[in-house]
Amino acid sequence: MALPGLDISDSIDTAASLEREIKPFQEFRFEVAPTNTVTIKIKTESPGTAELFGTELSRGTPYTFTGCKSAIYSWTGCTLIIEGSPSVEYIAEETPMSTYLNLHIALEKLRFAASDCPPTADGAQGPRILLIGPPDVGKTTLCKILTGYSIRQGRKPMVINLDNGGEGILSVPGTISAASFGSVMDVEDGFGNSPMSAPSAIPVKLPLVYYSGLETPESGAARYKKLVTRMSVAVNSRLEEDIESKNTGLIIDTPSFENQANGDLISYIVAEFSVTAIAVLGSERLYNTMLKSFATSPGVTVVKLPTSGGCVDRDPPFKKACRDAAVKKYFFGDEKCTLSPYTVTVEFDSPTFALWEVVDSTIADAKTNLSFLPIGEDESSLQLEEVKRLSPGDIDSRFENLIVAVLQVDAKDAGAKEVGESAVLGFLYVQEVDEKARRMKVLSPVPGRVPAKALLVGKWPEGMFLT
Ligand SMILES: Nc1ncnc2c1ncn2[C@@H]1O[C@H](COP(=O)(O)OP(=O)(O)OP(=O)(O)O)[C@@H](O)[C@H]1O
Secondary structure, three states: OEOOOOOOEOOOOHHHEEEEEEOOOEEEEEEEOOOOOEEEEEOOOOOOOOEEOOEEOOOOOOEEEOOEEEEEEEOOOEEEEEEOOOOEEEEEOOOOHHHHHHHHHHHHHHHHHHHHOOOOOHHHOOOEEEEEOOOOOOHHHHHHHHHHHHHHOOOOOEEEEOOOOOOOOOOOOOEEEEEEOOOOOOHHHOOOOOOOOOOOOOOOOOOEEEEOOOOOHHHHHHHHHHHHHHHHHHHHHHHHHOHHHHHHOEEEEOOOOOOHHHHHHHHHHHHHOOOOEEEEEOOHHHHHHHHHHOOOOOOOEEEEEOOOOOOOOOOHHHHHHHHHHHHHHHHHEOOOOEOOOEEEEEEOOOOOOOEEEEOOOOHHHHHHHHHOOOOOOOHHHOOOOOEEEOOHHHOOHHHOOOEEEEEEEEOOOOOHHHHHHOOEEEEEEEEEEEOOOOEEEEEEOOOOOOOOEEEEEOOOOOOOOOO
16 A cells, blocks of 8 residues: 555565465474564465464564564465565475364363353363473474464463573563463564553553573572462462453463473472473473373373474574563664663662572572581471672672562562562663762663662573663
8 A cells, every 4th residue: 555645655575575385284484683684474465374373464464573483384375475584484394283273272172161160160260281391392382372372262361481591471581470361462572562661553461570580490499489389379369350361271381391300390380380281392201201290190181292393493692682682672672662761870878779689599509508407407497598688888790781670579678588579560771880889870661760669680681781
């Protein structure tokens, strides 16, 4: 369509674009470097439809991708127009999409059964599926596909992201989050946006976020478990008030679990979220371990799912670039929506200032401590410190370029327990620490003073330069 009065067309210059025809049940896989941009649309005259990880694409609408490895699947066949230069692009004939669709149909049957029960009955609870497997086997992708399909059926799935080391779902890296998805996801942007200070074309989701500050659950198992428990309590009470979400159930994405050592954490998550189905991707060994572990748990079904050949190992620099991009986007927005963060000064001697730090207590440390317990005392008597309050003298340049979580608890009077278990209001980025003047400059997404809330800093995500 041409803009009235102007000789400007909003269509893509097809002369400079590639055309790719996808046959039914095939997918177009592509990779775009973090520094590159590629635009893809379904050809307007093309009869078929296509979807990106479960979310249907609108015909003729150009979608812009940057720094991603992704795929567009078609059940019917269609023609795509690609503008720009993906670093890799090909059409794949073999995909596990039929298996994933069957899994969705099985979950739908359970959801119909749940909807038929009275709201307060036990049976009103829809399926709660946990997705586990080694790194880069497509757990997050399957989570998106299952979420996309249930949204398309008019459901309201509750999506829980327990992968604290990843890019974050509706939040920055280093967090675990939960959100009810009642509207379409943003195909260009993973799961979409949480509320920010600018309008957005895709309806925003309201996530509940906890900041772990840990790279892996193992680098602070006690803290991670505590946050999982807090999350499960909040999610369960929310579901009691939202029957649609309760009937639809939970879709839970996890960090990489690949061996016996993670069994304890998996069992913990299963118990806390009353998981009813475990889907294991990409590891026969883990599947068999799960079968044995849950053989005596009649309420838990374990299934094995194939991994897509399109799942690619993302090397550490690519993952780091994605994490940096996620944090940058939180403060500065993206091409579609530019944000301007504010620089704010925080005085260490202010009565409303309290900065806490996540303690990196590895399992190894905990075990070492255990062996020094006095005779007769057991593990439960050991109080491992998970967060500690920093005095102004402890705050130096090592905190520069890190993000700081602004917690819901007040700075005044909050103790280690409250800080350790508090949800997050938002994030700040430390630009500069002036040790002598006892103050620091932070970037804040909102103007005005930093609220009088407890601040928490961790070692993850690692430091990054935001420009
Ligand atoms: N069918 C596909 N075609 C192309 N790329 C894909 C496909 N499926 C997944 N990917 C890509 O492969 C990468 C790994 O997938 P994903 O993030 O889902 O794995 P994961 O198991 O959740 O990883 P992690 O262990 O880091 O949590 C992602 O960049 C994803 O977009």
